[in-house]
Amino acid sequence: MNDKPSIRVFCVDDHPLLREGISTIIRNQPDMEIVSEAPSGRDAIQRFRELRPDVTLMDLRLPDISGIDALIAIRAEFPDARVIMLTTFEGDVEVQRALEAGARGYMLKSMPPKDLVDAIRQVHAGKKRIPPEIAARLAEHFSDETLSEREIEVLRHVAGGNRNREIAERLFISEETVKVHVKHIMEKLGASDRTQAVAIAVRRGIMHL
Known part of the structure; x- marks a missing residue:
């Protein structure tokens, strides 16, 4: 019997079907539980204050403020917050912004469920998780000049x-x-x-x- 407390996961995404899908995956894990869901960045900030989840899954694109802005606001109050950004985009600039803002992981929504739960466990353990294809994109443009x-x-x-x-x-x-x-x-x-x-x-x- 596993006496370790479950990893408390918070899911932030404006698409109900995606939230439900992620929640189902989390509930099927013996060491995880979904503590709440939020459809927007401002809701995410408020619920994070109330719940203090172990790991937050944050959509990059939200209807009110961006996932990165929500991440910055959360980490301003809770520097140890562990947040994984979820997106359909592989743009290296967005990845860099998210990592600079304190994201502990950056995952594509096209990933298999196993990759998601592995990422949650790694981030909960204090590690970072970036898929190889995204890491390669970052390395490709590492020395590029940025636009003003x-x-x-x-x-x-x-x-x-x-x-x-x-x-x-x-x-x-x-x-x-x-x-x-x-x-x-x-x-x-x-x-x-x-x-x-x-x-x-x-x-x-x-x-x-």
Whole structure:
């Protein structure tokens, strides 16, 4: 008989079907229990305060605030919080942001159930868990130059189909400055044109459409 207390798991996701699926997986484990579910970031912060779960599974994309923002808020109050980010995206920039914010794991929603429960046990034991394919993506872009906030802002306008003159008017800068920003963006992303720059930025999680 196992006298160890169960790992208390908290699931945060805005999709009821996914929450139910994860909860079912957790309930089928002899050493785990699901203590609560939350559909949004703000709910997650409040319920974490009330429940103090052992491991939290946090969706990256939530309807009110991002999973990373919720993680930052939780860890500001509870520095020892163990949070695993769940996502359908492999973008290296989002992974890096989550890890810098204190995530102990970063898992894809396409993973087999066994990988999820293994990750929960590892994180509960004080270890970190990042799948090999995500670690490889991080290593691939480790030395890349990051885009500045202004460059990301310009790129969002490019993605919106705006020409340089329109971007300049909206950002209250000169058209020549916009051209310089676009040139730097393409160089940093290794893009051959504006469309490819947008595609690369979205794939890597630098911005979202």
